[in-house]
Amino acid sequence: MLEARGLTKTYGSNTALDQLNLTIGPGEVYCLLGANGAGKTTTINLFLSFITPDSGSALVNGIESAAKPDEARKLITYIPENLSLYPTLTGFENLQYFSGLAGVKASADELTQALVQAGLTADEALRPVGGYSKGMRQKVGIAMAIARDTRALLLDEPTSGLDPSASNEFAELLSAMSARGAAILMATHDLFRAKETGTRIGIMKKGRLADEMSSAEISHSDLESVYLKHIRG
Numbered sequence: 001m002l003e004a005r006g007l008t009k010t011y012g013s014n015t016a017l018d019q020l021n022l023t024i025g026p027g028e029v030y031c032l033l034g035a036n037g038a039g040k041t042t043t044i045n046l047f048l049s050f051i052t053p054d055s056g057s058a059l060v061n062g063i064e065s066a067a068k069p070d071e072a073r074k075l076i077t078y079i080p081e082n083l084s085l086y087p088t089l090t091g092f093e094n095l096q097y098f099s100g101l102a103g104v105k106a107s108a109d110e111l112t113q114a115l116v117q118a119g120l121t122a123d124e125a126l127r128p129v130g131g132y133s134k135g136m137r138q139k140v141g142i143a144m145a146i147a148r149d150t151r152a153l154l155l156d157e158p159t160s161g162l163d164p165s166a167s168n169e170f171a172e173l174l175s176a177m178s179a180r181g182a183a184i185l186m187a188t189h190d191l192f193r194a195k196e197t198g199t200r201i202g203i204m205k206k207g208r209l210a211d212e213m214s215s216a217e218i219s220h221s222d223l224e225s226v227y228l229k230h231i232r233g
């Protein structure tokens with residue numbers, strides 16, 4: 001569903017991404033780890049065609065993002081670190097507005113159901129977003145993914161700043177999205193969450209994929225050791 005083929009991006013003499021190859025199938029949760037500046041956000045931005053590659057391609061269900069950005073984006077829901085929502089509108093109204101922009105044809109009941117499945121109560125969904133916690137705002141993003149029946153979910157450090165309980169709840173929502181068949185790519189600095197939530201983990205260093213592993217095959221402590229070895233080595 002999500003595939004990077006020889007994906008390369010440079011900024012002047014700085015190679016932000018160097019020949020990245022990555023495949024994420026339906027139902028997979030791929031967690032991308034790496035130090036600041038390793039190339040995680042660049043990878044996500046290339047799938048979203050917010051930027052264009054120097055060479056290689058970012059494919060979404062076989063559609064090349066750079067060549068057909070609108071078609072590729074139709075299949076993607078993107079949840080950044082801080083989701084931009086209209087503070088004076090309720091969670092429901094935000095979802096209604098953004099899903100309308102995305103061309104989703106859903107009834108008010110279906111949108112409310114999406115918000116409830118994303119973990120908001122029906123009462124919370126009718127409150128202005130200005131009073132939401134970060135965790136509640138992220139749930140509106142998940143509701144958007146549910147309403148769109150998204151095939152690919154891209155997340156950039158979605159749990160940074162969430163308390164452990166909210167982070168755990170968010171991880172459960174991601175597992176539910178993967179059970180619906182979404183391919184999920186999440187950039188994160190949270191090794192614990194990557195091991196708990198991810199099906200696969202990639203460690204990036206200086207624009208390259210330095211290591212890749214199945215999360216089932218590695219313990220928390222080994223993941224930390226491997227991560228530090230790559231980052232410091």
Ligand SMILES: Nc1ncnc2c1ncn2[C@@H]1O[C@H](COP(=O)(O)OP(=O)(O)OP(=O)(O)O)[C@@H](O)[C@H]1O
Pocket residue numbers: 011014015016034035036037038039040041042043187
């Ligand atoms: N618009 C830009 N102009 C110039 N250089 C950029 C730009 N965007 C990213 N870079 C550079 O590309 C490299 C990769 O950055 P990127 O944001 O992808 O890293 P990251 O792994 O997401 O880091 P972080 O964990 O801090 O979010 C860095 O060296 C960064 O300085």
